Amino acid sequence: MASPRRSVEGRPLGASASSNSSSPGSPAHGGGGGGGSGRFEFQSLLSSRAAGVDPTCARLRASESPVHRRGSFPLTAAGPSQAPPPTLPEEDRMDLNPSFLGIALRSLLAIDLWLSKKLGVCAGESSSWGSVRPLMKLLEISGHGITWLLGTLYCLYRSDSWAGREVLMNLLFALLLDLLVVALIKGLVRRRRPAHNQMDMFVTLSVDKYSFPSGHATRASLVSRFILKHLVLAIPLRVLVILWAFILGLSRVMLGRHNVTDVAFGFFLGYMQYSIVDYCWLSPHNAPVLFILWNQQ
Ligand SMILES: CC(C)=CCC/C(C)=C/COP(=O)(O)O
Structure with a gap:
């Protein structure tokens, strides 16, 4: 044999x-x-x-x-x-x-590095699209973990319906799961951020010196899928949510924070994470303790 x-x-x-x-x-x-x-x-x-x-x-x-x-x-x-x-x-x-x-992966990585460098047009103030950098950084804040965690906690605090609380509780769970999964993968893969990136991001964790996968891309994809599923929105708003997620992902490469594959995998991961959240959906029936505790606040 x-x-x-x-x-x-x-x-x-x-x-x-x-x-x-x-x-x-x-x-x-x-x-x-x-x-x-x-x-x-x-x-x-x-x-x-x-x-x-x-x-x-x-x-x-x-x-x-x-x-x-x-x-x-x-x-x-x-x-x-x-x-x-x-x-x-x-x-x-x-x-x-x-x-x-092996050959296919090496070729993909070579294309990835080349394309990411080409698209990194806002990587610095002196880059070709350097004037758009402040706008890209604003987008960065719109997809930041802190923004979403604080926003969700605030809405949870202000929520006066059981249905609203249930959705927000699950959004909180989704955001925490996402932070954990991304931190784990970043720590395991340890892919360095592109050389042209300036590490001037607002509030980062230690694993955020690594770039694979993009935490903003996972969050954008997870949160937009969550919103589209659980909020009743008019069509233009639904389109806006999808556009926000897409542009946020693109802005990661334009800012030089990530390679294209970091963002592509981030989108995929966020999409899959939503499936997990949906599967483990927390409700007063399967997680009564959480809801009772929150009600006592
Ligand atoms: C401090 C907290 C709660 C989250 C950190 C969020 C963050 C800075 C993620 C990095 O995102 P990229 O991987 O897209 O650069």
Whole structure:
């Protein structure tokens, strides 16, 4: 039975292409002998990497070099007495044979960084859209955790109906859940904020030095879904709520606070968090203590 370790080792870089285009055993083919071919190519890559050379170029050059041509023949014509090539450390094999997912993720990250830098037009006063920065910072306050927590507590205090209190109690629960989940993920992922960000945000927690996911984006998406579900609003107001959430997310990238993926994932996370809140909906029936305690205030 083939172990995962063997399957990684036995899948040479570019082996499928070369096996179609060159004859087995030719120098370009890298030996052609099944697992031997893979080992040979990894060996060239490893030695070039150790010498500080770009592995891709080195691989091409290595397959053309007379030294490697000579080296490839014994592998092809290797008899049973031929000593096997030295085994490479596991991490090198993995590193030199990136999966499709790995390549896709790296490409996505490269596009993310490039796009985020391009969109960070309000990252500083001297940036191309620097004059819009105060407006973006106002938007930032409109989606800040403190603004929403204080606003909800105030409305809860002023609320005189059971139905209103129930909705606000759940909004409070949603906001606290969001702060907790975002802090946990930020602490786990520890992705640094973009280099062009100025850390001049109003009231932050220690994990807010990290950028993934955007707390403002999760809140915008969570709160807007909550409002759309529980408040009876005219269509123009509903559109305004969605626009606010979208522009708030965009402003995070424009201010240079976040990369695009931080905000995109934030929107997704906030949307999912609402589903949790909806599922665990607190009511006088399933959480009577909360409501009785609040009533006694
Ligand atoms: C202090 C409290 C209660 C919340 C902090 C809210 C905050 C500053 C989140 C960071 O948001 P981004 O991740 O979008 O920058």
